[in-house]
Amino acid sequence: MPTPSPAPELAVSAWLNTAEPLTLAGLRGRVVLLHAFQLLCPGCVAQSIPQVQRIERVFASTDLQIIGLHTVFEHHDAMSPVTLRAFLHEYRIVSPVGVDMADEQSPIPVTMRRYGFRGTPSSVLISRDGAILHETFGVEDDLVVGARIAMALASAGTSQ
Amino acid sequence: MPTPSPAPELAVSAWLNTAEPLTLAGLRGRVVLLHAFQLLCPGCVAQSIPQVQRIERVFASTDLQIIGLHTVFEHHDAMSPVTLRAFLHEYRIVSPVGVDMADEQSPIPVTMRRYGFRGTPSSVLISRDGAILHETFGVEDDLVVGARIAMALASAGTSQ
Amino acid sequence: MPTPSPAPELAVSAWLNTAEPLTLAGLRGRVVLLHAFQLLCPGCVAQSIPQVQRIERVFASTDLQIIGLHTVFEHHDAMSPVTLRAFLHEYRIVSPVGVDMADEQSPIPVTMRRYGFRGTPSSVLISRDGAILHETFGVEDDLVVGARIAMALASAGTSQ
Amino acid sequence: MPTPSPAPELAVSAWLNTAEPLTLAGLRGRVVLLHAFQLLCPGCVAQSIPQVQRIERVFASTDLQIIGLHTVFEHHDAMSPVTLRAFLHEYRIVSPVGVDMADEQSPIPVTMRRYGFRGTPSSVLISRDGAILHETFGVEDDLVVGARIAMALASAGTSQ
16 A cells, blocks of 8 residues: 555635635544535536535534535636535535635646646545545545545544 | 417527527427526536437437527526536537526516516427417426427427 | 338237236227336336336326236246236236237247347337337337327327 | 344355355354345335445455345245246346245244344345344445445454
């Protein structure tokens, strides 16, 4: 098993569904599921967002922290924060969502580049001590995802 | 059977996926399926748009004319034509779509008000002679929809 | 358009869900949907039987006659009439079902051979005057099926 | 947390898909998923059997032992071992299946009575040391099931 990589910090220009900005540093000690999506991405709307909402229900009694990340890398004018806010309302998404910080030199926003996401949807499971346990591009079977999150929650942290 | 009502003319501020603006008057002689949607309407994205795309495939060899109508009546800033254009691209919607004309006095756009739609998705089936054959709010069973369109196509027109 | 073939008569060794045996001759004047299935056929259980049950609901107010035909051509010992009766009960199938008559010379039962079905599920739509309008091996889109049944019901009969 | 109950031993009159009879005693040290079904149970065919097949795929590289149990408590004549064998073939079920032993005094077979199953589908997850970790009547969400199996596999056994 390779040594787990530390999860890069988030770079977020605006937060929705949370009074306080979130940082991975501040969430150390909890398992974090980071879900990168775009509101005009059909696979996100049809598959990964419903899966994340099922995860929210199933793991509601645990200390799992779910974070949505709106990683706009195409159609930038079409997916403004105004549209994102209405989207979250219509799709009843209530967990915190950060807008991935735009990069002036590139269509790829900053956090997306740090993680090297190939597109949306992408998901990252982060251990209690801030290490990347798993990265997924696309959507995996619920059985696999449920198993992986349970194991992460049961663990005291990869470095301990 | 009540006398069918004439279908009110469309009021459209911009067209996508068509070089020429469409009018119901100009489509007299053809059966028209008018599909009113909003790009942030979950029931449209998950159900009515896929159904309309199935209808496109199944009735491709007939003279059925499908027209999408973007009837924005909420979150107006969030669903601009720029966002609509990217949405049509991402969801591979290729039949003509009109932007329902905004009404300065009301959040309800003009065509939506003329037809009295209760929300989105709404669909109207219009006969060869321009009469409303059926209006639906929500989504009906494919068997029912297929039967109704076939009967409309088979008919020479309600007034003849 | 080819001249429609007359639908061969049914050869049935036992009827369920009907007090009187049915014959196509006796149903002349009505549209008939003949649905050939086997109770251990996964595609029948998952797809064609639910579709037939949707057709029952949607066309309940018409004079469409739906007939199930249990065409056992494999695992004969496993799909006896006793098992069929329990199957119909558990799956709440209430329209008439005939057991296709076994052929002593062949694993293929008599009606199946007359129609030349390639397997199950197969469906045949029969016009008011007893002609085959359409045969399907497998399951078609509900839109197509709904359109075809509606046209058959609207017609006075192919030979008239 | 209550003390886990020991899982009652299986009473099986015939095995399919295995050269050797299985016993829970002989499987001590492995996690066992026991899936009670009937071949004419619609919820089993549509939901629990596909879920068990997904579990087989996802946990194929682990030492999880999946056992099907054909617990016939109704329509006994309709669900003989001959029909079961053809059913397993048609549905491509390859993991071991035991026929729950008939009880001469009752329609409820012996293993079903020992476990107190309320009907089919029922599932029992058994720990490495032979204790019942969880019983389900019906079908639970894949996320929940995946999480529970992963935790059972990760555990050295409840009594240790």
